[in-house]
Amino acid sequence: MSQGEKPLILTGAKPSGELTLGNYLGAIKNWAVMLEEYECFFPIVDLHAITVHYVPAELRRRTYQCLAQYLACGLDPERSHIFLQSHVTGHTELSWVLSCLTPVGDLHRMTQFKEKSSVPGASVNAGLLYYPVLMAADILLYNADRVPVGEDQKQHLELARNLAQRFNHTYSDTFKIPEPFIGKTGARIMSLQDPLRKMSKSEDSPGDAILLPDPPEVIRKKILSAVTDSGREVRRGDDKPGISNLLNIFSAVTGRAVEELEKEFAGTGYGAFKNALADSVIAELEPVQDRYRRIIEDKTLMHRVLKEGAEAAQARAYRTLAKVSRKAGFIERLR
Ligand code: TYM
Numbered sequence: 012m013s014q015g016e017k018p019l020i021l022t023g024a025k026p027s028g029e030l031t032l033g034n035y036l037g038a039i040k041n042w043a044v045m046l047e048e049y050e051c052f053f054p055i056v057d058l059h060a061i062t063v064h065y066v067p068a069e070l071r072r073r074t075y076q077c078l079a080q081y082l083a084c085g086l087d088p089e090r091s092h093i094f095l096q097s098h099v100t101g102h103t104e105l106s107w108v109l110s111c112l113t114p115v116g117d118l119h120r121m122t123q124f125k126e127k128s129s130v131p132g133a134s135v136n137a138g139l140l141y142y143p144v145l146m147a148a149d150i151l152l153y154n155a156d157r158v159p160v161g162e163d164q165k166q167h168l169e170l171a172r173n174l175a176q177r178f179n180h181t182y183s184d185t186f187k188i189p190e191p192f193i194g195k196t197g198a199r200i201m202s203l204q205d206p207l208r209k210m211s212k213s214e215d216s217p218g219d220a221i222l223l224p225d226p227p228e229v230i231r232k233k234i235l236s237a238v239t240d241s242g243r244e245v246r247r248g249d250d251k252p253g254i255s256n257l258l259n260i261f262s263a264v265t266g267r268a269v270e271e272l273e274k275e276f277a278g279t280g281y282g283a284f285k286n287a288l289a290d291s292v293i294a295e296l297e298p299v300q301d302r303y304r305r306i307i308e309d310k311t312l313m314h315r316v317l318k319e320g321a322e323a324a325q326a327r328a329y330r331t332l333a334k335v336s337r338k339a340g341f342i343e344r345l346r
Contacts, residue, residue, distance in 0.1 A: 028212030036197030037161030043085035094320030101328035106148035147171035197263030
């Protein structure tokens with residue numbers, strides 16, 4: 012890195028459903044504070060959203076929603092590059108080169124692939140299996156130094172690191188080895204109905220997840236009906252996955268330590284604790300929701316952000332792509 016150049020961050024989310032409180036606390040909230048220290052690339056990874064059954068018109072709508080959420084959560088397009096993965100040439104090209112360096116067995120071992128492909132009736136396409144290679148390409152195309160993600164993406168990131176090393180070893184030094192950047196709180200927000208599973212965008216059981224656009228009364232209802240554990244004590248523990256998850260959410264939202272929250276709610280019972288948590292989550296999301304309502308109506312703004320973001324991303328992507336093509340032995344295209 013030359014002097015004065017900031018380290019580069021790349022991270023993104025799939026527009027496959029409404030973003031959840033898990034996406035917000037485990038990811039986007041943390042990205043918004045990195046804008047000064049890092050050069051930030053925030054793709055919305057729409058190519059990743061088609062590995063499972065989807066409706067094209069729905070994908071378009073979700074993609075705008077995801078962009079408006081990014082902006083509403085504080086990602087500033089003046090200080091970062093926000094773009095669509097499908098707008099930049101290079102993600103799929105690099106993923107092909109990387110897939111030729113990837114043992115298929117490594118992909119079969121990926122936890123998320125195993126989970127998604129084992130759902131009864133799931134149609135397993137090659138894209139679902141190759142998904143982590145595309146993710147590695149997303150990261151390496153920009154030569155990212157760090158990749159802030161929730162804990163569920165750790166294994167995919169490990170593959171990206173391996174592929175960077177393998178490419179460097181097979182051809183010659185080209186890629187930095189990207190470092191995962193996993194927050195101390197909020198890195199693994201669990202389902203409200205089954206605290207042993209990750210909170211995710213699934214639409215089958217709406218009580219599982221708080222969605223960023225949920226109105227206050229819905230947020231409160233979901234939190235009040237969150238599964239808790241036996242006993243009345245508000246404390247963290249392996250025997251209390253439900254309350255531990257709620258404490259973790261409380262801590263991630265307010266920035267207060269879990270121990271401090273345990274003290275405050277000692278002896279109060281679950282009801283008072285859950286209501287206080289609902290107040291905090293509602294207060295945290297209300298300003299985001301206000302901004303979201305304005306931004307989602309402003310297509311001019313959203314198109315400008317995407318255009319500028321894609322231009323900056325493409326310039327960088329072409330540089331990497333040219334280097335990769337040369338090293339892999341392809342003849343340079345004559346212009
Ligand atoms: P996605 O869209 O599932 O999630 C986006 C981000 O949110 C985090 N996250 C969570 N964090 C804490 N608790 C949860 N319950 C929770 N659910 C989701 C994820 O860890 C992620 O940081 N494969 C990625 C998208 C991707 C990507 C990339 C990320 C594609 N290419 C390159 C980083 C770099 C995914 O499906 O994220």
